[in-house]
Amino acid sequence: MIHPVTATEPMRTPALQADGICKAFVSGHQRTQVLDGLTLNIDAGELTLISGPSGCGKSTLLAVLSGLQKVDSGRVQALGSELGQLDLRALERFRLQHTGFVFQGFNLFPALSAFEQVELPLNHMGLSRDEARRRARSSLEEVGLAHRMRLRPSELSGGEKQRVAIARALAKEPELLFADEPTSALDAANGQMIIDILHRIARTHGTTVLCVSHDPRLVVHADRVLAMEDGRILSDQRPHASLIDNKEIPS
Amino acid sequence: MVALARKTLIYEWRRFLPAMLAVGFAGLLQLLQIALVLGIFGSTSLYITGSSADVWIGYPGTQSVGSGRTIDADVESHVLMDPAVQRVEPYIWIDGDWRGPTETGGVSVFVSGIDPRPDGLMFSKALAPDLRTRLAEPGAVVVDRSVLDQLGVDIGHTATINGHQVRVVGISSGLRALGGVNVLCSLDTARQLNDDPTDSGPTYLVAKLRDPTQADAVAARLRGDTAFGPYTTWSASDFASISVRYWLFDTGAGAGVLFLAGIVFLVGAVITSQTLIAAVNGSVREYATLNALGVGVGALRKVVLEQAFWVGALGLLGASALGILLMMLARSQDVPVVLNLPAALACIILVMGLAAVSGLAAMRALRRADPATLLR
């Protein structure tokens, strides 16, 4: 399913839509307004990077857009579903069918081989055993771990572990792939490889990849970069597109 | 299906070991406790279960074999008139004071006077036929192998009971008593050993029926008559359970068993659940990741429960192996241990119940597996 997307394609419906979303955390007497009336569209089939300083609300935004957290007010639409309307079970089902996640920590089960880590979530998708195994194998091949499939996390390097985590998300063949600081536990070379893989997934599978990072080195690899500060989007840029397309959002 | 529960259990066995040990020891403790209690208190009904009588006739209100009083000897002919009764035989129980040839001091003995004929009913299952016929000789007694030291005798030795001389003509096994020592002799010898001239009749009459399945009905039928002084009847199985129940509950032993079972369950469940909770906490980020990917909380709970099940099963396996070994050791040392099916089932239920409760407790720890916490 090769689905090349250019920045100027006119008839694109957003994969993710956030409309005036607000989110605050209350701890004790203190109330932190993390997201304050944020509106945003994420286009399908490209790698969008949300960058910004630590604590500005990037992860919270990701959690809200992926349905892991509820908003206080505003609406979130993912693939046309209104996430606020779904209950816990329905959200789980939505995530099972449509989303993949890559986190800063690799979160791999110590007891399972790379192959089993990838196969495990597929078991719960109602796939046949053969289909699950076929997908697990091809995903691991795609992230360049064909020869490391039988190894446990303790026998893999950090970069390899993150690639297993990506393969685990990728094997589900999700429309939406969320990544939170996927490179911050890795050195430069491995971080580079991870972002390349994420970018390639967006291009070759048409997956909507939303990546959140404070790492400025990733900016050049993204189709679109949203700069965030204090719960607001400051700028919206397409590094590789013509200058006309870049517009500053007034704050 | 990737067997997450089992693979984790094997890979991180060190982490689960305390739980398996706790479950295993809880099971073993329970098993041995039940086996000992059954063995010890089972010996209080040995007089009944070791004999082939179907109906027992004794003094009304008797709560255990050892606390009987004499009944009128004429009851025998009355019982024999019932067409269902095939044979009747007296059984004499006397409490005696044993003086051995060596310095053992006085030993309290339970003298059982039985019919020494080869086809006698009393102790027909517990006493070898050749030993039984040797009892016909006046003053002959048989004692149990386990009490030889206590009585200070061996085969062929003489001693006195209540001041009358007796001679050990044979040694039996498996005839241990609770709170005293069993001494077997013939009815005639028993009458001679009895110091109390007021009780002339037998302590019990035991009857064999033509049809053993009629025991309850015949016992009920024989109960009505009062022409021969006070007596009552029981089917053998009723009398055996009355006797065991008396010892279990009126001595407080039963309450002790239940109390210890409760403690064992509690301690086992605390250790096991804490271990399982620690295991869940150790993998909570991985569980949360699975949930983020859409694997339902129900499926994750099943993983935890399955781990609890395996911990229970492995603990049970260890407990059984060790338990069988210890029971064999106990048997070889004449320690009375008995395990029957209900008792074994009770142990299995206790252990698996313990594992299940611990698994349910550990499932609560999954609430911390919230995928939102992975995004920070």
Ligand SMILES: Nc1ncnc2c1ncn2[C@@H]1O[C@H](COP(=O)(O)OP(=O)(O)O)[C@@H](O)[C@H]1O
């Ligand atoms: N569960 C929470 N409870 C309280 N405060 C939170 C919680 N999650 C995030 N915050 C606060 O919200 C702000 C934004 O957090 P986050 O979205 O993780 O920022 P970023 O990912 O950009 O570093 C921080 O000040 C953080 O302390």
Ligand SMILES: [Mg+2]
């Ligand atoms: Mg963050």
